[in-house]
Amino acid sequence: MIPGRGLALGMTMTVVAIVVVVPLTALVLSLNGITPAAFVATAFSPEALAAYRLSFGAAIVASVIDVIAGAAIAVVLVRYPGGAMRVLDTLVDVPFALPPAVTGITLATLYGPHGWVGAWLAERGIAIAYTPAGIVLALAFVGLPFVVRTVQPVIATLPAEFALAAASLGAGPLTILRRITWPLVAPAFLTGFALALARTLGEYGSVIFIAGNMPGKTEIVPLIIITRLEQYDFSGAAAVALVSLAVSFLMLFAINVLQRRMLEARSTA
Amino acid sequence: MTALDVRDATGLPPRTTAARRGRRAADRLAIGGVALLLGFFILLPLVSIGFEALRAGWPPVVATFSDPNARAAIGLTVLATAVTVVANGAFGVLAGWTLTKYRFPGKSLLLAIIDLPLMISPVVAGLALLLCFGTRSPLGGWFTAHGIQIAFTPIGIILATVFVTFPYAARETIAFMGEHERDLEEDALGLGATLWQTFARVTFPRARWAILNGLLLCNARALGEFGAVSVISGHIQGLTDTVPLQIDFLYNEDNLVGAFTLAGALALVVIALTFVRSIFDARRQPD
Numbered sequence: 001m002i003p004g005r006g007l008a009l010g011m012t013m014t015v016v017a018i019v020v021v022v023p024l025t026a027l028v029l030s031l032n033g034i035t036p037a038a039f040v041a042t043a044f045s046p047e048a049l050a051a052y053r054l055s056f057g058a059a060i061v062a063s064v065i066d067v068i069a070g071a072a073i074a075v076v077l078v079r080y081p082g083g084a085m086r087v088l089d090t091l092v093d094v095p096f097a098l099p100p101a102v103t104g105i106t107l108a109t110l111y112g113p114h115g116w117v118g119a120w121l122a123e124r125g126i127a128i129a130y131t132p133a134g135i136v137l138a139l140a141f142v143g144l145p146f147v148v149r150t151v152q153p154v155i156a157t158l159p160a161e162f163a164l165a166a167a168s169l170g171a172g173p174l175t176i177l178r179r180i181t182w183p184l185v186a187p188a189f190l191t192g193f194a195l196a197l198a199r200t201l202g203e204y205g206s207v208i209f210i211a212g213n214m215p216g217k218t219e220i221v222p223l224i225i226i227t228r229l230e231q232y233d234f235s236g237a238a239a240v241a242l243v244s245l246a247v248s249f250l251m252l253f254a255i256n257v258l259q260r261r262m263l264e265a266r267s268t269a
Numbered sequence: 270m271t272a273l274d275v276r277d278a279t280g281l282p283p284r285t286t287a288a289r290r291g292r293r294a295a296d297r298l299a300i301g302g303v304a305l306l307l308g309f310f311i312l313l314p315l316v317s318i319g320f321e322a323l324r325a326g327w328p329p330v331v332a333t334f335s336d337p338n339a340r341a342a343i344g345l346t347v348l349a350t351a352v353t354v355v356a357n358g359a360f361g362v363l364a365g366w367t368l369t370k371y372r373f374p375g376k377s378l379l380l381a382i383i384d385l386p387l388m389i390s391p392v393v394a395g396l397a398l399l400l401c402f403g404t405r406s407p408l409g410g411w412f413t414a415h416g417i418q419i420a421f422t423p424i425g426i427i428l429a430t431v432f433v434t435f436p437y438a439a440r441e442t443i444a445f446m447g448e449h450e451r452d453l454e455e456d457a458l459g460l461g462a463t464l465w466q467t468f469a470r471v472t473f474p475r476a477r478w479a480i481l482n483g484l485l486l487c488n489a490r491a492l493g494e495f496g497a498v499s500v501i502s503g504h505i506q507g508l509t510d511t512v513p514l515q516i517d518f519l520y521n522e523d524n525l526v527g528a529f530t531l532a533g534a535l536a537l538v539v540i541a542l543t544f545v546r547s548i549f550d551a552r553r554q555p556d
Contacts, residue, residue: 001455002451002454002455002467003458004464008363008366008371009367009371011363012364012367012368012379013379016382019360019431020383020385020432022408023394023397023398023401023402024397025401026406026408027397027400072299072302072306073307076299076300076302076303079299085300088303088304088307090543090547091308091312093543094315094543097489097539097540097543098536099492099493099494099535099536101495102513102535103314105516105517105529105532106314106321106532109529110314115317116313117313141311144310198387198388202388202392204391204499222391222496225396226392226499226500229396229399234400238400241397248388252388
């Protein structure tokens with residue numbers, strides 16, 4: 001038994017209450033004066049619905065892209081360690097470290113109509129900046145490190161015994177991949193997906209410059225909140241914020257449940 | 270357990286010369302593919318920052334840094350980051366100690382609440398702080414009556430930065446201290462050390478690399494915080510604009526060289542922090 005529990009717990013809970021709980025409570029309480037009908041009207045206006053679809057859809061697509069690209073990157077980084085590969089390994093961390101506004105203006109300029117990549121694409125009739133594709137691109141950039149850094153250690157420590165045993169019993173490579181390797185790495189993929197999704201669902205700075213911000217077309221949820229704030233529509237901003245918070249939590253909770261099922265299925269198999 | 274050689278899905282060595290030769294070609298293809306992907310997707314944007322900043326040579330870069338508003342923004346970012354790192358670092362040590370040395374009901378709930386800011390959009394965080402401390406709210410009204418304004422002042426910017434980076438240091442210390450048994454602390458206490466001595470001589474020295482790692486992580490994110498700060502700042506040039514907000518302002522004014530100059534400086538600092546962190550990460554292992 002270590003003494004000081006009451007004091008330590010009291011101090012920790014006080015700080016958590018002041019920094020996190022009080023502001024979030026204020027967010028919920030700000031809806032106090034608004035009727036349910038008015039809440040629905042403002043939280044689910046056509047413009048808000050289009051923004052939810054765009055923000056959540058783009059975050060899901062970007063996270064799926066990150067899982068696919070991140071898996072390939074993680075396998076290669078584990079398989080060929082050291083040497084020049086360390087440079088590639090460090091590059092993976094860059095999107096995590098780079099400030100959102102820096103990422104935002106850089107991607108918007110690079111993929112914009114006058115940028116190195118954007119100009120080349122524009123000649124071929126393809127536009128990325130100021131379209132939903134640009135939003136997905138920025139989100140995929142931001143989410144990539146989360147997948148690689150989650151999957152990498154799991155692949156690096158995969159036990160060989162099961163694969164060897166299966167091979168000695170006559171299983172081919174595809175059977176081993178499907179029946180042995182995949183069940184071992186799948187939960188890590190799901191965690192990586194969830195982390196990338198958590199980060200990209202509410203992303204603002206890295207997206208806003210490349211998004212285009214056309215209401216109903218390329219307007220993301222955080223921008224709706226800011227626009228309503230600028231019009232002093234505080235309850236409207238809070239309503240949209242709470243709906244987007246609720247959807248994010250539900251999505252992440254669903255992934256968590258799915259993951260627990262996966263782990264249970266593996267331990268009983 | 271021996272680690273699986275991930276050369277293919279089976280982890281088994283190739284049996285024939287032809288298979289070995291085929292694998293070498295596949296190796297080259299895989300490395301080349303990933304190098305191309307990371308080079309195009311991540312390195313190219315990094316290089317383009319430097320190119321855009323130096324598009325017109327060095328004079329505009331110098332001019333950007335001598336602009337009083339840019340200097341004020343740098344000052345505010347340094348202040349907000351310093352306060353945030355000290356505050357969240359202290360909380361990280363406290364939370365690490367509390368959550369790993371004691372047993373109490375509701376521990377996982379407390380952990381989940383500490384992690385909440387990671388799951389909340391920065392803009393929503395800024396909105397929550399504005400609704401909480403704005404002059405129209407009861408709490409904000411109370412502060413205003415006592416001569417303290419929080420929204421649209423550097424205090425609001427510091428609060429927003431603290432909120433957004435709140436979990437980083439705590440997560441590192443909780444994870445690290447949780448890996449170790451409590452035996453050493455209990456032995457120290459049993460031998461007559463005070464609680465403070467136990468913490469200062471037993472717990473802290475072992476956890477210092479984890480704490481430093483958390484501080485560097487917190488530092489990098491605090492420097493670049495944009496969404497939450499953008500809501501609560503009010504964008505008063507020279508007073509409540511941080512470096513990322515100044516980048517936003519310059520970019521929208523079509524001053525691309527200025528925006529990319531500040532962006533490049535910020536990028537250099539956070540990338541340097543990432544490097545330092547990878548060195549500390551290596552130092553942390555032998556413990």
